[in-house]
Amino acid sequence: MNRQSPFFRLLKYMRRYKLLYACLIFTMIVGTALDLSIAWFLSLITNAAVKGEVETWPILIFLAIGMIFFIALFSYLDTYFKQKASLNVRNDIRLDTLNHVLRLPQSYYDKNHSGELLSRFTSDNQAVGEASGHIIMGLLKNPLLALCAFIYLLNIHWPLALISISIGPLMILVGKLFGEVMRKKSIILQEAMGKATSFLQDVLGASVLYKVFGLEKKISKQYQQYSTKISEIERSQGKIQGSANAVSASIATMSFMIAILVAGFFVAKGNLEVGAMAAFIQLMNYLVQPFSQLPGLWSSMQQALAGAERIFQIIDSPKEYEKLPEQGRASSFGTLTVSNVGFSYTKSENDMALRNIHFCATAGQTIAIVGGSGGGKSTLFKLLLGLYSPTIGTIEIDGRCEESMGLRKYRDYFSLVPQESILFTGTIRDNILDGNFMADETSVINAAKKANAYNFIMTLSEGFDTEIGERGSRLSGGQKQRIAIARAILRDAPILLLDEATAALDNESEKIVQDALAKLMVGKTTLVIAHRLTTIQNADLILVMENGNLVEQGTHNELLLARGRYHSLYYAQLEGEEVTEKILMDT
Known part of the structure; x- marks a missing residue:
């Protein structure tokens, strides 16, 4: 000070x-x-x-x-x-x-x-x-x-x-x-x-x-x-x-x-x-x-x-970096290991938001994180992105933690598609280029096509040069999310975090965005917070979180056979969707 x-x-x-x-x-x-x-x-x-x-x-x-x-x-x-x-x-x-x-x-x-x-x-x-x-x-x-x-x-x-x-x-x-x-x-x-x-x-x-x-x-x-x-x-x-x-x-x-x-x-x-x-x-x-x-x-x-x-x-407030960091990209990746991680926002062991979280993700795997509200899913993502450091335990990429490799280099391994799209005032091109501002025009167009965004962009009067307004106010929810996906595609980071990326979309937009996400996930290690459990049945590993604890982990079939918390969540959601569908048909 x-x-x-x-x-x-x-x-x-x-x-x-x-x-x-x-x-x-x-x-x-x-x-x-x-x-x-x-x-x-x-x-x-x-x-x-x-x-x-x-x-x-x-x-x-x-x-x-x-x-x-x-x-x-x-x-x-x-x-x-x-x-x-x-x-x-x-x-x-x-x-x-x-x-x-x-x-x-x-x-x-x-x-x-x-x-x-x-x-x-x-x-x-x-x-x-x-x-x-x-x-x-x-x-x-x-x-x-x-x-x-x-x-x-x-x-x-x-x-x-x-x-x-x-x-x-x-x-x-x-x-x-x-x-x-x-x-x-x-x-x-x-x-x-x-x-x-x-x-x-x-x-x-x-x-x-x-x-x-x-x-x-x-x-x-x-x-x-x-x-x-x-x-x-x-x-x-x-x-x-x-x-x-x-x-x-x-x-x-x-x-x-x-x-x-x-x-x-x-x-x-x-x-x-x-x-x-x-x-x-x-x-x-x-x-x-x-x-x-x-x-x-x-x-x-x-x-x-x-x-x-x-x-x-x-x-005078403490800062993360001594100098403004340069945008970087990690080229290779082997394993992401989370070992007995616990975390408290107040630094008190009596007020832990996460307790004893442990799992390992290898290159190309898809890991789904599920659970009720307040379970600690978003907090876990904050720790993975280096926004907070674990109070207990370690998070390592290829055997190295954030402290040993440096915060900026650590974050270069990640890309994020949040639940609510975060876009800056400017053009569509500007926002896609935020993924990699050294990319050429061809790369921007290809990213937009993979994100299922190219067609709607070209219907706009200014195309890629269209001003999107404050926080993308001139675009629909699905359009904003596809721009965010195009940005993540252009970043091409080896680890992808999806924070309920389709939760706020209607059914038609969700299908388009889900297709774009599927293209984005190819070749990536993906961690996804899922609200609709039917979309993660093919995940390599499912983590079930409740009140900051990892209560179950396994594949979809393993967890159903265990007849534990995941089993209850899955069938409760299926029953709810059937009731909703019946009401819609009756009306």
């Missing part, structure tokens, strides 16, 4: 752009000088007006034009450089966050909502970007401007300068007092917004469900609670910010009033020129304004650091 403060970690990103920040410091210094030149110009023109020096007006007009030009130029450059610095730092942090998120273990995703992660890439990242550009340069420029204005004031009238500078320590104290409170509030606000984002992400991805079940009003009330909490925190922040602004404005106004009264008194006594007083008034603005802005800038910086802290929490 990196214990360095978020601010110093943010500075490391900013140091990557030393030249850019050097340009920003240059524009800041020139901008400060140009600001002060207005007070000098005001003094010149006031004295010339009082003394009736009309002949100096052409020179004053020329000076005014020059000052306007340079103020506009450096204002543009300053804004441009700030924006560029902010964008660069935001981009670097965003990329580093994603590169770390891609290497997080599955346990992190199981414990944290994707919406929470999304908020780190959006609102938190935006706040950090503002801090590395406009806010940090404001925190540097305002004290510099105040210091330079104070030095200028000393040259005009040192007693007035001392009165004016008294505002500084008070403003810094206000910023410190209110800034820490704002930071704590900002962390709470970001967390609340993350929860609201998670909720919205769930809702927006389930439009069919809430429309069919009439959940609109319920969802609206739930989101109202999230929104109300956010509003309450923002309202509290507003009160704190308002209090800080009110205190700083009162101090600034009081200091300004005192200084003006004293300056007017000295002019009345003849100890100060009118032009000097005009310059003094302008300089007072440059002294008061920076200090009055400091509490707000400091508060914004605290809010940005709260966002940075949330981002760095992710970056």
Whole structure:
């Protein structure tokens, strides 16, 4: 865990752009000088007006034009450089966050909502970007401007300068007092917004469900609670910010009033020129304004650091890989051996999700895993894929475990067709190529044909270049599953895992997908979680799981003869299918 403060970690990103920040410091210094030149110009023109020096007006007009030009130029450059610095730092942090998120273990995703992660890439990242550009340069420029204005004031009238500078320590104290409170509030606000984002992400991805079940009003009330909490925190922040602004404005106004009264008194006594007083008034603005802005800038910086802290929490989380791995493919395979495997999500021996799982699969075999819901089938698949490590026992491929060969190389032996097809926004071609992005067009077409997907793809207006929408929303369930099978075919891994790949399909789609799966399984060692036991009668080995235990294993005929748990499941399912078929015939 990196214990360095978020601010110093943010500075490391900013140091990557030393030249850019050097340009920003240059524009800041020139901008400060140009600001002060207005007070000098005001003094010149006031004295010339009082003394009736009309002949100096052409020179004053020329000076005014020059000052306007340079103020506009450096204002543009300053804004441009700030924006560029902010964008660069935001981009670097965003990329580093994603590169770390891609290497997080599955346990992190199981414990944290994707919406929470999304908020780190959006609102938190935006706040950090503002801090590395406009806010940090404001925190540097305002004290510099105040210091330079104070030095200028000393040259005009040192007693007035001392009165004016008294505002500084008070403003810094206000910023410190209110800034820490704002930071704590900002962390709470970001967390609340993350929860609201998670909720919205769930809702927006389930439009069919809430429309069919009439959940609109319920969802609206739930989101109202999230929104109300956010509003309450923002309202509290507003009160704190308002209090800080009110205190700083009162101090600034009081200091300004005192200084003006004293300056007017000295002019009345003849100890100060009118032009000097005009310059003094302008300089007072440059002294008061920076200090009055400091509490707000400091508060914004605290809010940005709260966002940075949330981002760095992710970056500090333990990861699976040191570097992003390359896509690979295992060419040969002998045996997969699972030896006395036990597993607990909580690492407690009293809370085991799997106990004493043992079997061996050789090249080309088909192994079916059956059992009721909660039996541990999906957990076993997670262990086989290296998403979790066994708490007890070992899983070995050709005598080597995941630790000895490396996680990425271990996973190269596997391909997966899940129950619910996981597709990315993009084209059909993009999703098939995820199986092997080095494959040529011919290989993509052949994979689609083997997956029984080619014909429906070619009926689409854009063919393989058809955009499938979010999670494949423009495709039917069967079409999505065939794309997933084509992806697995292109991967050509020696071990294939099928997680109830046809469970969510209608009968017609199931037949098409089952035919595609049969082609995919040729020459592969296949482990299949089966919901329909009639489809696995020819499996080389059937594992029967119940409550995390392997209660039976054998072939279909052996298990039926044993008249145990598999026998009960098989005939109960047959009876259920017969009843369903009879009901359908009667209707």
